[in-house]
Amino acid sequence: MPTFALVDCNNFYASCERVFNPRLVGKPIAVLSNNDGCVIARSNEAKTLGIPMGTPAFKVSHLCKSAGLVMLSSNYALYGDLSARVMSVLAEHAPRIEVYSIDECFLDLHGLAVADLAAWCHALRQTVLDWTGIPVSVGLGPSKTLAKVANHIAKKSAAGVCDLARDASHVEAALKATPVGDVWGIGRQWAKRCAEAGIITAWDLRHAPQAWVRQQMGAVGLRTVLELGGTAVHGLEDDPDDRQTCCCSRTFGEATRSRGDVQDAVVLFAQRAAEKLRRDGLVAAAMQTFIMTDRFGQGPQCSSGFTLPLSPPTSDTQSIIDTAVRAFAQCWKDGFAYRKAGVLLLDLTRPQDAPRDLFTPPPNPRHAALMLAIDAANARFGRGSIRFGLPVPQAAWGMRQRNRSPSYTTRWEDIPIAKTG
DNA sequence: TCTGGGGTCCTAGGACCC
DNA sequence: TCTGGGGTCCTAGGACCC
Numbered sequence A: 001m002p003t004f005a006l007v008d009c010n011n012f013y014a015s016c017e018r019v020f021n022p023r024l025v026g027k028p029i030a031v032l033s034n035n036d037g038c039v040i041a042r043s044n045e046a047k048t049l050g051i052p053m054g055t056p057a058f059k060v061s062h063l064c065k066s067a068g069l070v071m072l073s074s075n076y077a078l079y080g081d082l083s084a085r086v087m088s089v090l091a092e093h094a095p096r097i098e099v100y101s102i103d104e105c106f107l108d109l110h111g112l113a114v115a116d117l118a119a120w121c122h123a124l125r126q127t128v129l130d131w132t133g134i135p136v137s138v139g140l141g142p143s144k145t146l147a148k149v150a151n152h153i154a155k156k157s158a159a160g161v162c163d164l165a166r167d168a169s170h171v172e173a174a175l176k177a178t179p180v181g182d183v184w185g186i187g188r189q190w191a192k193r194c195a196e197a198g199i200i201t202a203w204d205l206r207h208a209p210q211a212w213v214r215q216q217m218g219a220v221g222l223r224t225v226l227e228l229g230g231t232a233v234h235g236l237e238d239d240p241d242d243r244q245t246c247c248c249s250r251t252f253g254e255a256t257r258s259r260g261d262v263q264d265a266v267v268l269f270a271q272r273a274a275e276k277l278r279r280d281g282l283v284a285a286a287m288q289t290f291i292m293t294d295r296f297g298q299g300p301q302c303s304s305g306f307t308l309p310l311s312p313p314t315s316d317t318q319s320i321i322d323t324a325v326r327a328f329a330q331c332w333k334d335g336f337a338y339r340k341a342g343v344l345l346l347d348l349t350r351p352q353d354a355p356r357d358l359f360t361p362p363p364n365p366r367h368a369a370l371m372l373a374i375d376a377a378n379a380r381f382g383r384g385s386i387r388f389g390l391p392v393p394q395a396a397w398g399m400r401q402r403n404r405s406p407s408y409t410t411r412w413e414d415i416p417i418a419k420t421g
Numbered sequence B, C: 001t002c003t004g005g006g007g008t009c010c011t012a013g014g015a016c017c018c
Helices: A012-020 A044-048 A062-067 A076-093 A117-132 A144-156 A168-176 A188-196 A202-206 A210-228 A259-279 A317-331 A365-381
Strands: A004-009 A029-032 A039-042 A070-073 A096-101 A104-108 A136-141 A161-163 A246-256 A283-293 A303-314 A338-349
Touching: A004 A076, A004 A117, A004 A144, A012 A029, A012 A039, A012 A076, A029 A044, A039 A044, A076 A096, A076 A104, A076 A117, A117 A136, A117 A161, A136 A144, A144 A161, A144 A168, A144 A210, A168 A202, A188 A210, A202 A210, A246 A259, A246 A283, A259 A283, A259 A317, A259 A338, A259 A365, A283 A317, A303 A317, A303 A338, A317 A338, A317 A365
Parallel strands: A029 A070, A136 A161
Antiparallel strands: A004 A104, A004 A136, A029 A039, A096 A104, A246 A338, A283 A303, A283 A338
16 A cells, blocks of 8 residues: 655744744744745744734734744745755655655655654654754655645644554544645635535545535546545656746836836846756747736736747747847836736747757757856856846845845855854 | 745637548 | 537636645
């Protein structure tokens, strides 16, 4: 029988901040989205204060004074690096792993020669904590969905491990204690529909009529129900397919009516997107530029996008910028205060699989060599050391990040200094 | 003053084919 | 008056995930 473990880092972003700043231990921490907009991660203490996920930062800022809340800008360089460390520890111990997100990892423990899986998970948990400083919880189950349920329970327990892989009576109790909306794959809309049909807990959903599930939630819902019943529908995906799209977009710190400002942003996003593409070894056959006004604002709204082909498919920054700017010219309408823009690369393939066009000349190999050189220089000297276009250092549309921690592990200048005495 | 960013999959419907 | 039965491909929109 398959056995999956889900390892989930506890309050991951908050835990990362604590690794290099122990003064934050025991304090309520809220980590904010880009532009310091809303709360995207909380420490347990912040959860206890009743701060909901996704709250706009300004609604809870009064708690900084009254309750000692620490609000931090997000620091993805730090979180990404610590995530890689956690995953490498897991890879060292488990037979097969699937990195599911920045803070979660599925393990396939089928065939692992240990007598007591739960004890093995406890030991793994301790190892991750010792080696990386990040606390994790582990859930065990016969399917990924049940491993997720187990993980939710593990999170709330002192032990940090919950085993639903062995005992059916434990599964029943666990599902009865799990609201249907907490099940992996059941979002807000479906939870509402379930409630209307009297399906309140995961146990109710597991026993819901298949025809109803199929009709209301399609094939996806059906798979979830099977997984809740202990059938492993989803396997471990340790060799994921190449991604199909790649997006780089940002909300601006301040809205702007200036065509030049928005175009500067589009050029920057096009570069970033092209870098991501090359990092993944892919080329894009089409791209879209999109711009939009503040969807929460009172002013006139505008949201437009324009798609153009990239022929031949490419990951060359110069071509992608050129095309992005041409698409931008098609989107632009005067008279609106724009708050967000982005570049979306589409129809991604490996270069060798990309369709050839009889009438367009093959890509210039010197361009590819230039991109390699730029990427290597930026990897060594820091992102943006070499870039296209003029730098726009303090642009009003730039991201607001008032309180970001240092990039302790990814920038030479930010390496923590140890002091004695 | 202040509300993120980046993905995936599935389905329905239309155009088109034989 | 009567108006088939399959297919494929594409797109837009809606659901979900972190």
